[in-house]
Amino acid sequence: MRLYNTLTRTEETFTPGPDNTVRMYTCGLTVYARGHIGNFRTFVCVDVLRRTLRHLMHYRLHHVMNFTDVDDRTIIGAQKAGMDLRAYTDQYIAAFREDAKALGLEPVEENPRATDPENIAAMGAMIDALEQRGHTYRSDGSIYFKIASMPDYGKLAHLDHAGIKPGARVDSDNYAKDDARDFVLWKGTKPGEPTWQVAGDTPGRPGWHLECSAMALRLLGESPIDIHTGGIDLIFPHHENEIAQSECATGKPFSRFWFHVEHLIVDDEKMSKSLGNTFTIPDIITSGHRPSAVRYLLLSSHYRKQLNFTWESLQQAEEALRRLTDCLARVDAVSASGGHADIQKRVAEAQQAFSDAMQHDLNTAAALGAMFELVRAINSAIDAGQLGTEDVPVIRSAFAGFDLVLGILSLRHAEDEQPPVPVEEIERLIEERHAARRRRDFAAADRVRDDLAARGVLLEDSAAGTRWKRK
RNA sequence: GGCGCCGUCGCCAAGUGGUAAGGCAGAGGUCUGCAAAACCUCCACCCCCGGUUCAAAUCCGGGCGGCGCCUCCA
Structure with missing residues (x-):
């Protein structure tokens, strides 16, 4: 390299x-x-x-x-x-x-x-x-x-x-x-x-x-x-x-x-202690942000360039990271059988681009770019019904490989395992909401969703069921 | 004063000679009970002025602007 x-x-x-x-x-x-x-x-x-x-x-x-x-x-x-x-x-x-x-x-x-x-x-x-x-x-x-x-x-x-x-x-x-x-x-x-x-x-x-x-x-x-x-x-x-x-x-x-x-x-x-303009990780958490977003932000630009920290860019990092994890959650929900050569080719191309970028003086920004291009290809394939269970392990292993190097997805997953509301309670409320929706009591269903959102948990409905995630 | 780095879309950010990746935000559409997520479409003559070249965001010169180091500092 x-x-x-x-x-x-x-x-x-x-x-x-x-x-x-x-x-x-x-x-x-x-x-x-x-x-x-x-x-x-x-x-x-x-x-x-x-x-x-x-x-x-x-x-x-x-x-x-x-x-x-x-x-x-x-x-x-x-x-x-x-x-x-x-x-x-x-x-x-x-x-x-x-x-x-x-x-x-x-x-x-x-x-x-x-x-x-x-x-x-x-x-x-x-x-x-x-x-x-x-x-x-x-x-x-x-x-x-x-x-x-x-x-x-x-x-x-x-x-x-x-x-x-x-x-x-x-x-x-x-x-x-x-x-x-x-x-x-x-x-x-x-x-x-x-x-x-x-x-x-x-x-x-x-x-x-x-x-x-x-x-x-x-x-x-x-x-x-x-x-x-x-x-x-x-x-x-x-x-x-x-x-x-x-x-x-x-x-x-x-x-x-x-x-x-x-x-x-x-x-x-x-940023230095003598200038008094520092933020620590506890400061970040107190402000309502996550360490995984900090890590993402730090990797979003090249290590040999100055990086200007702003709360806006931290929020942008948060959203970008969410796009990655949302995509992987969709992949996990794939139930159709079969495999697709085209998507697997896209995976291989992304792996190559990722590796090339990292071997070129740790170009993390370009490596992330390769990951996002693959994300779009995967999402499109899912929407078109062209992703099968045989593709899933190929995709998962590619992202696991990316993450061994960048270390952002596993970090976020570890954070997600500790949501602000106990998992049993989230699951119970999802069931309640599900029942309300079945009897077409949308006001009650929406109340459950809004209450959870206020407590930092978001719900997403899809054909495969309802998924929750941390805000 | 010496040394070094940087200036690419509203914001973040790759690309460093062959005609501008990606993310966030925004606009319109599809899907949805509503959301969310997702997809499609739209959104940059690359700080300025010269020069080299068939060709420059990319090379050279000169400006302008910003930051760092020269002192403990990640």
Whole structure:
């Protein structure tokens, strides 16, 4: 498949390692607050990459996504809450897991935390390697990476010293550095802060970038790993510095591919906690929308384009997704016997178009287009009475295949299994309404339908009977 | 100031050299007790101006507009 590589700024053919396994690392959430849907845009797009590699390309995955559970924000948050750092960050990891499930993220193979002892140890080992190779210096009890020691520093971000904005605040830390571009590997201990011992018993805590390099190499093995992913804002300085640390420590390239997801925008501004314009999954649910619609919306445009979040587009996503599930419900109700070569040909064409689109740098919008073209063909065939029970499994298996990659239909079905009104009650009311219709008491029948609609359940009559669905 | 991305129907969004996918919304029709769903029909000279080409939404140049990164950030 073709995949855009930030390192080369071109689309390249991606191939897995010799064992057909893809070793992938994703920079996960800093767990000082609940993640918002901008954060989750990245994770959903990475999930689609993961699913495409796994379910469409049939590669094996070894995918690591970390939790950053120690940094200024988590420390300050824990102090304010009067909690232990671990307990404080546990809450947000739990929230992440809930939201990830609501958005249909496939579990990844490993979710390390920066403060796990084996990861702290790996960071210490990396600092040792960097010290031995002469890439570090110490100042005020902290250990720094010396950028002047790495000739090709800046190759990912294409930024150099001259590109740094004059007068810009270069570092928010109160640590002494030789060069403004140098970054801290290990922050010297401060009173009241959590402390670990590494690198010749230096007390302190990890710098911003060290954990990802250390965990990626510890868990994924020898570099280069195959794909490193994250939000576009991580290109600089985070990923640039990860490259610096990892490559100077090992003497080998860190990652073959760099995959970056563009920002979610809201009101023409980046969605971010500092701007106060964020929405979380609980916010979405409170507003009466469904996580499946969020996932659909996030997949409706290309991952390398900014996506402007609006409630209108979320509603449009909701309706589009409904068209897909309504079609599949109609397919399930088909009772005529036989099979039809024409519709099965359309299915095969859609599968091809879907696969082509996904293999072309994850063109999810085009892949959805292929699904909708098939939906129209199927609906037309049903209306014309040209769909039989032999066609049904062919269609179902095609959509199951699409959904292994996109993960929207199964998510919606899971939501539908928990309607706002108990299923037994819905079924009882459908029976009541059915009786009313039989005695041609349409006023009573309509009342049942309207009442259910007010409670979030819609009824649809057809020759095959009455179907209910969530609003 | 440096680097990068983007501007396609009312809204969302593919297409990146061969004459504009798809979804939402809207209009008309068919079906229906009424709805809903579905189907059929209708709905775009692709921000502007030049240039290259037999041919450009797609390539080149110049504008205009928007966003991001250069500082913690998905």
